[in-house]
Amino acid sequence: MWRSGGSALNALLLAAVVICALSVVTSQHKARKLYIELQKQKEQAQQMDVEWGQLQLEQSTWATPARVEKIAAQQLQMQLPGSGQVQFIRVEPDGHIDKQP
Amino acid sequence: MNYAASAHPDITAELPGWRATALFALLLAGLFGLFGRGVYLQVMHDDFLQEKGNARYSRVIEVVAHRGMISDRNGIPLAVSTPVESVWASPADVEIDSRQLKQLAQILGLGVTELKSRLSDTSRDFVYLKRQLPPDQAAKVVSLNLPGVSLQREYRRYYPAGEVAAQALGFTGLDDNGQEGLEFALQERLAGKSGSQRVIKDRRGRIVEDAGNLRAPKPGSDIALSLDSNVQHLAYRELESAVRQHKAKAGAVVVLDAKSGEVLALANYPAYNPNNRGKAGNQAMRNRAVIDLFEPGSTMKPFTVATAIEQGKVHPETVINTEHGVLTIGNKKIRDTHPESMLTVAQIIQKSSNVGAAKIALSLEAQTLWQSLADSGFGAQTGSNFPGEAAGRLRDARTWRPIEQATLSYGHGMSVNLLQLARAYTVFANSGELKPISLLKLDAPATGRKVFSDATAHALRDMLELVAQPGGTAPLAQVAGYRVAGKTGTAHKLENGRYIDRYVASFAGFAPVSNPRLIVAVMIDEPDNGQYYGGLVAAPVFSKVTEAALHALNVPNDAPLDNVIAPPEEIIKEEV
Numbered sequence: 001m002w003r004s005g006g007s008a009l010n011a012l013l014l015a016a017v018v019i020c021a022l023s024v025v026t027s028q029h030k031a032r033k034l035y036i037e038l039q040k041q042k043e044q045a046q047q048m049d050v051e052w053g054q055l056q057l058e059q060s061t062w063a064t065p066a067r068v069e070k071i072a073a074q075q076l077q078m079q080l081p082g083s084g085q086v087q088f089i090r091v092e093p094d095g096h097i098d099k100q101p
Numbered sequence: 102m103n104y105a106a107s108a109h110p111d112i113t114a115e116l117p118g119w120r121a122t123a124l125f126a127l128l129l130a131g132l133f134g135l136f137g138r139g140v141y142l143q144v145m146h147d148d149f150l151q152e153k154g155n156a157r158y159s160r161v162i163e164v165v166a167h168r169g170m171i172s173d174r175n176g177i178p179l180a181v182s183t184p185v186e187s188v189w190a191s192p193a194d195v196e197i198d199s200r201q202l203k204q205l206a207q208i209l210g211l212g213v214t215e216l217k218s219r220l221s222d223t224s225r226d227f228v229y230l231k232r233q234l235p236p237d238q239a240a241k242v243v244s245l246n247l248p249g250v251s252l253q254r255e256y257r258r259y260y261p262a263g264e265v266a267a268q269a270l271g272f273t274g275l276d277d278n279g280q281e282g283l284e285f286a287l288q289e290r291l292a293g294k295s296g297s298q299r300v301i302k303d304r305r306g307r308i309v310e311d312a313g314n315l316r317a318p319k320p321g322s323d324i325a326l327s328l329d330s331n332v333q334h335l336a337y338r339e340l341e342s343a344v345r346q347h348k349a350k351a352g353a354v355v356v357l358d359a360k361s362g363e364v365l366a367l368a369n370y371p372a373y374n375p376n377n378r379g380k381a382g383n384q385a386m387r388n389r390a391v392i393d394l395f396e397p398g399s400t401m402k403p404f405t406v407a408t409a410i411e412q413g414k415v416h417p418e419t420v421i422n423t424e425h426g427v428l429t430i431g432n433k434k435i436r437d438t439h440p441e442s443m444l445t446v447a448q449i450i451q452k453s454s455n456v457g458a459a460k461i462a463l464s465l466e467a468q469t470l471w472q473s474l475a476d477s478g479f480g481a482q483t484g485s486n487f488p489g490e491a492a493g494r495l496r497d498a499r500t501w502r503p504i505e506q507a508t509l510s511y512g513h514g515m516s517v518n519l520l521q522l523a524r525a526y527t528v529f530a531n532s533g534e535l536k537p538i539s540l541l542k543l544d545a546p547a548t549g550r551k552v553f554s555d556a557t558a559h560a561l562r563d564m565l566e567l568v569a570q571p572g573g574t575a576p577l578a579q580v581a582g583y584r585v586a587g588k589t590g591t592a593h594k595l596e597n598g599r600y601i602d603r604y605v606a607s608f609a610g611f612a613p614v615s616n617p618r619l620i621v622a623v624m625i626d627e628p629d630n631g632q633y634y635g636g637l638v639a640a641p642v643f644s645k646v647t648e649a650a651l652h653a654l655n656v657p658n659d660a661p662l663d664n665v666i667a668p669p670e671e672i673i674k675e676e677v
Contacts, residue, residue: 032309032310035308039307039308050184053167054183056170057181057183057259057261060262063177064262064263065331066263066265
């Protein structure tokens with residue numbers, strides 16, 4: 001049974017439904033846009049990860065002991081210190097310095 | 102209006118009643134037909150249609166997971182996976198003119214005819230043109246913009262240390278799965294599991310929604326090895342120069358942390374470059390230190406002597422009659438080339454007397470000697486989990502004849518791998534405790550098993566120090582500023598069950614003696630430049646590796662810097 005107040009309520013509910021429906025559409029749209037953004041960022045993160053790996057690789061390739069040794073000996077004319085040229089200094093936990101031998 | 106009547110007035114206007122009925126039935130049938138089809142599509146065929154519908158916008162994409170990194174104990178990368186591009190083609194779709202063909206062949210480094218033949222097989226949908234191309238070359242292929250030619254991302258493994266640690270690390274195949282060495286042993290932990298994900302794509306192919314993970318990707322874990330790339334380099338460098346100098350067939354060096362049993366270096370020569378394997382042969386790929394067996398020779402004597410001391414049969418100062426260098430057992434003779442009539446137990450080790458060691462061995466029960474050798478890790482795998490590790494051979498004591506028990510005392514009639522030998526020396530460096538081997542970095546030193554008492558281990562330590570002094574077999578093992586101890590070994594090689602005149606020279610030792618930090622074992626296979634004694638071939642390698650490694654690890658001196666005494670002209674040759 002419809003009462004006089006009933007049709008007003010119905011109109012209100014109808015309006016509410018329409019508004020809800022539209023906001024679902026817009027929020028879905030926003031969510032998708034944000035998701036695309038997220039994907040982009042993730043891809044960038046992965047790209048940077050890859051680059052980090054490559055840089056690490058490059059660094060360790062340049063810094064291999066064999067290469068460092070070769071450059072030190074050939075280009076820089078360096079040599080390993082002989083046994084008499086090395087002196088160990090031991091620092092005790094209390095800060096006391098103990099030269100040896 | 103009566104259409105029929107107007108067309109032909111003579112014919113009666115009455116139509117037979119069945120026609121209307123038939124038409125009605127026909128329409129009704131049509132209605133039911135449509136209704137039925139509707140039910141069929143909506144209810145029974147629903148899944149299929151839903152799937153087809155989803156296929157318009159939802160896609161399953163692969164989420165790649167890369168292989169974990171292998172680093173040394175200080176975090177320096179030893180094996181890293183990095184993406185590369187593979188070029189593939191779908192021959193049926195390829196449109197290419199001869200000029201482009203030439204360009205493509207040049208970029209890929211292929212012959213024009215070879216490329217042509219690969220592209221001519223139109224029965225296949227997928228042909229790799231070139232796998233694992235560096236990014237800059239891949240970019241050039243893209244810039245040619247050829248229809249039907251595409252790129253696929255793959256991972257390739259790079260080894261910054263190159264040949265220095267090649268055999269220990271092993272390598273991976275084209276699909277980035279471990280095939281040899283530690284890459285193979287640690288495959289389970291290193292391998293990433295790629296995942297897949299259902300996504301919704303829009304008209305432009307962008308992913309707009311995550312419709313759920315089907316399988317989450319699991320990237321491989323990074324693993325820190327126990328190796329120290331600095332020590333590894335030093336070991337490899339000295340090994341290489343020694344093998345070349347002595348024109349040897351091959352060689353290996355193992356460096357252990359004496360306290361924890363961690364492997365600091367595992368070097369082999371000849372080696373290969375793992376970044377460009379090319380036609381590296383089987384010989385270069387062998388990790389000799391772990392998978393090759395050899396007769397240890399005199400490096401075994403300390404274990405025989407330690408057992409006898411432990412059993413109370415002898416003291417370091419006990420004098421043994423060495424029979425002027427000849428001992429007859431059954432119809433076999435054991436000889437010393439430097440015959441002495443009397444030697445103390447310590448001198449037997451120092452001068453490496455076979456007769457003395459044999460006599461000490463014969464004073465022991467076979468089972469006791471066997472137990473002590475087995476407890477020191479001989480005849481069993483070290484637990485390094487290296488693929489293909491050889492266990493070595495130590496025969497059951499019940500099958501020993503007296504001559505076998507005697508020869509065993511100086512390391513004949515049994516076989517070991519170098520890693521096993523190095524590990525066995527942890528008992529002398531660690532007050533009688535045998536440490537487990539680890540190729541992975543340990544957070545805390547592992548506890549081992551006590552084989553000999555503290556007193557026995559210290560007595561042996563003192564005897565082994567005598568070996569590296571003038572009067573011993575290895576004065577060339579001395580290191581300036583550090584006290585070192587060790588034992589030489591020289592053994593004939595076996596071929597088809599007979600001893601031949603080719604040798605394996607070895608040296609196993611530790612330093613500094615006052616508080617051992619490193620155990621270094623050296624093996625040189627078939628030195629062929631006039632010298633073949635362990636004291637002349639392997640001991641200098643020990644000395645150089647130990648000195649450099651102790652410096653690199655900042656180990657304080659335990660001896661004055663002028664402790665090295667020039668060896669006599671004629672260094673005592675040990676018995677073979």
